[in-house]
């Protein structure tokens with residue numbers, strides 16, 4: 653199996669999910685969001701979900717070994733050549749090192765890591781206004797990217813809801829955790845020559861096009 657991957661990293665609210673959806677639409681990358689995998693596990697009351705739920709409610713990180721297991725399990729479901737787009741993974745240096753071990757053993761390569769940069773103020777404003785479709789998962793913002801009809805998904809007509817961890821106190825903890833626990837990652841990927849910093853405070857479509865331009869031959 654021939655595997656390669658890119659990763660989208662950044663503070664909660666940097667726009668990882670939004671940008672990933674835009675890239676997915678215009679490329680053959682398979683979107684793997686650890687946040688989405690965990691939320692599905694919580695919803696399905698699986699063993700992983702039961703382990704992860706309390707961490708997520710507080711806005712803390714789920715233990716590294718649990719994260720590696722769900723990602724490698726997700727990849728193992730596929731056969732043949734695949735290009736993955738990790739969203740919110742790896743999030744700690746330990747996750748990055750474990751991923752490297754797993755990828756090296758399979759001859760797989762993480763060839764670009766995009767760090768989506770926004771200020772904490774922008775992130776807080778974005779997350780406080782985020783609304784998500786219950787049915788298809790499409791992502792909106794009450795002011796920045798509003799649905800055509802209040803509370804209703806443009807894509808499938810489903811009902812929009814606010815994520816449980818998008819309350820201000822939890823958002824602030826998620827931002828704090830990011831700065832404490834993800835910092836070491838960026839120098840690690842910088843040293844490997846794969847880190848690209850992207851200004852994610854711009855219009856999301858501009859950001860998508862810029863990233864696509866940088867991965868064009870493999871998109």
Ligand code: AP5
Nearest residue numbers: 664665666667668669670686687714740778782792793856
């Ligand atoms: P996860 O679901 O990954 O959440 P997060 O990292 O906190 O990031 P978000 O999904 O909140 O933000 P985003 O950057 O995707 O922004 P979005 O595009 O939605 O993780 C949730 C939890 O799971 C974690 O707290 C942790 O407990 C656990 N977890 C997950 N991965 C883990 C890991 N690897 N290790 C350990 N634990 C893990 O955009 C936000 C809003 O802004 C939206 O409303 C959007 O419409 C709007 N917006 C986006 N882009 C723009 C733009 N350019 N202009 C204007 N508005 C925009």
